Amino acid sequence: MRTAKILIVDDEPNIVLAIEFLMQREGYKTEKAFDGLQALEMAAGFMPDIIILDVMMPGLNGFDVSRHIRRAPELEHCKIIFLTAKGTQRDKQTGYDSGAETYLIKPFDNDELVTVVQEMLAYG
């Protein structure tokens, strides 16, 4: 089985650092992006299996990133997990409507994030 690829997108380097550690520890291959546009560029080249996506970022926000990715046929298999401090019901709805599979709210629990990613990779 090939190594799963995770793209971590957040404008907070410290959060990216933490998630990167957690993902690498599970043996996944990771890439980082610090804003929306960078995320889109990375996604196109890296072809991740899962994108862990923040919402409030300079330039393109996470919702828009998700919509763009959903429009790209070559990224059809790619799963999107929102990880954001925006926690209202409406935000969640927007997130799911933009094409995400899961919506997690910051601050998150390390084990929960890891479990969600594992399950997503295992059961699709």
Added chain:
Amino acid sequence: MGLSLIVGCSLAYISLLFVIAWWVDKHADQGKSLVSSPYVYALSLAVYCTAWTFFGSVGRATTGGLSFLGVYLGPSLLAPLWYMLLRKMILISKNQRITSIADFISARYGKNATIAVLVTLIAVLGIVPYISIQLKAVAFGINTLTHFGESPPPPPVHFWLDAGFWITIAMALFTAVFGTRKLDPNERHEGLVAAIAFESIVKLLAFLAVGIFVTFVIYGGFGDLFSKAIANPDTARLLSFEGTGTTPFTWNILCLLSLFAIILLPRQFHISVVENTSPRHVPKAMWVFPLYLLLINVFVLPIALAGKMTFGAAIDPDTFVISLPLSQGAGWLALAAFIGGFSAATSMVVVEATALSIMFSNHIVVPMLIKTRRFGGETSLVDGASRLLDIRRVSILLMLFLAYLYQKTVGNTYDLVSVGLISFTAVAQLAPAFIGGMYWKRATNQGAVAGLIVGFVLWAYCLPLPSMAKAGLLPGSFVENGLFGLSFLKPYALFGLSDLDPITHAAFWSLLFNTWLYAIVSINTKPSTLNLTQADLFVNIHKYIGGQEADVLKREAKVDELRRLLNRFLGEARTIGIFNEYQAMSGTSLSGQQVAQADLVNFAETHLAGAIGAASARLVMDSVAKEENITMDEVMRILEQTREAVEHGRLMEAKNTELKTLTLQLTAANEQLKNLDRLKADFITTVTHELRTPVTSIKSLSKIILDYSDELDAVRKQEYLQILVTESDRISRLINQVLDIEKIETNEAPLQIEHLDLSELVWHTATGISQLAAERGAQLHLSGTESPLPVMADRDRLVQVIVNLLSNAIKFCDTENGRVEVQVGRRGRMVVLTVRDNGAGIPPAMQRMIFDKFTQLHSPAKGKPQGTGLGLYITKTIVEKHGGSIRVESEPGKGAAFEVLLPLESAV
């Protein structure tokens, strides 16, 4: 032919009508409507065809040829529009429980009593000549039957010897019994409608019988009759408009007058709207009724031509329908023709007088009695319902008597149609207010009053007054020379317009001025609130169907008082019925309830309006119900309903000043509160988000250190721990600043104002911070600090400002060759502090937002800044608290310069 035979037949005929009416009413009381059919509806509309049609058209055709058809083509032409117009009228009337044309127009203009009185007066006075020709026609008919071929009898010496007098009495009694048998809140009289529909059949059959007799028995069909008429130059000219002098303008005015008449004549309004059982009957009536008109008119010209060729000028052409059969010895047909004409006259008089008496009692008598406290007051012991009927009966007698007088004094000298057209012209005066009211929301009651008055005055001056002068009732000089000898005031040649016949002339001027004033005054006046809601209801009736009347004015009354009031006007049984209906409809119980809410008051008012008219009902209701001040909510609803009016700002102006200011204050306060709420919500959301971010890092990283301590090397552990410290700092900084803002904004910590020297303060702070600058590789340049700059300020706050600006500049200056210039100095009565960096600068779009809460700049080179986004907001707030100002100047790529202005101490 003997008089007794004629009277006997007439009485038999009338008895038949009574039987029909009684039978239909009996079924109606049992809840079975026999008249709810589109054909009965169409036939009852044919009440339009009166003795005028039956006798007068023939007479008119002997001089005007086919021009008489205008009176029937106008209504036929309008028929296609009934689908829109008549159905709308019916819907509005059902919704508002409207019982007459006066009620309709006054209800549209805010239930205005003046308009109700005006319309009633115009209708009553205008219709009197019209009723008089019915009386005259019946008298003529009897005379022709009894004295055919003899010289006409001399006029009777005493009025009690005059057949016309007794006909008037008989008609009045008949009408009083027929039209006022009971007081129905909706003014529906099914028996009457059935009788009228029956009469329409009788008059049509009678006229067709005469027509066929004349055309096919006396002559050999249309071809024969027409060819003989063409051969005779006297009748040949009647076959074209040119030969009879019918100009396009005369023709158009005639069509227009009759087009108005079909909707505005009180009896037409009564039959087509008030007595209408369902709007679904309208579509069929749209073609059945014109077909009826066509049929009853086919033989008019042939009969006129035949009469003219038979009698020449020896006999009054208005009697041809009877005298032609008599001349051929067909007495039975002449009698049938008389009965037909009699039925046409009775149907008109009954419905017209009933409709007028409703208007007269509801809009003139009852309001007068209410005002003089003779009616419905506490002391009244007489049952209001029966008294109302008495008033109606008396007004019917009165109107018929007036008509009789008119016929005796004025009407005798004119033919039937000429007199009838005077009434048409009068009724046409209602057209602008009526039609405008249904389609033009902007129309006001002042406009309607102005138009009605000027139209009525011009009508009276140009038509009935000159004819009264001709009859010797008025000095005739004003007809010849104009009023006060002013020749442009001649009633038949107003303003020098002399080449029109009197009807066309009067119709032209009165309608012109009427419409013009109506529009001009409406545009220049402000409608009242009630006027506005009623206007909206009339124009946009489809919005309201099924719903209740928009209750703009919130009114309350005691349930007991309301009950007493309804008892008085409608009787006990009906009142109980109304209360039960309300309870069932609203799902509430009135027992034990003291105060009736607005909807019950309105409900009662609409029912009362059915009995005594909208304006009177309003007047009565006001005596027990007091209006509450309109609340903000309700005003908002009115605003919504009349958006168009709001655009003109009229509604607000129409409110009293107190309410106006209150409304404005409330709106402003509300707006402010909403704004504050929104700002607060935004702030909390942002703060929460800003707090969650560092907490996220801290939680995740500390858990990593805790869980996987053995997997981490020392360097990594060190790095993570360092992050924990930085992020914790970030949280405490954010908390401090939020508290700062709270303090500054709520004035919790007042400024500790003291004498300070800005130069010294800047120098000290800059020196303290130079260490930080050096760490970042930035150079700090100070200038202007040599001379003191006295200010009155809070030391700690001012230091906060300087630190904020300096640390920002250091943070954003060029990474390689960082340079921050700090300069102080004077400018007039102010001291200036400028902090300039050589960083990337601030994009123009951001320059305005930079002082807002939580605005952060992202530099592409450095990524996300470590600030909270509150620093500049706090800086600005502090500066402004000191009476100063702050601004930024920046060109992208060339750094940014922040400039703080503070008052010089001497200037404070």
Added chain:
Amino acid sequence: MADERNSKLLITFAVFLFLFNFPIIGMVDRQGTWLGMPLLFIYLFFVWLLLIAVVAVIVSRKNKN
């Protein structure tokens, strides 16, 4: 549907307003007969009948729907 019917009726009104007016009436307002009847007489009653028929058709066609 009701709107459509309304516009048809409006158009009917406009067309017949035109037909019942000068100068059209002026064109038939002259001496002469058709089937033994004066031109103006025939014209007015024929157009009148036509108006009734048109209204009847517009109104009843809808009722079947």
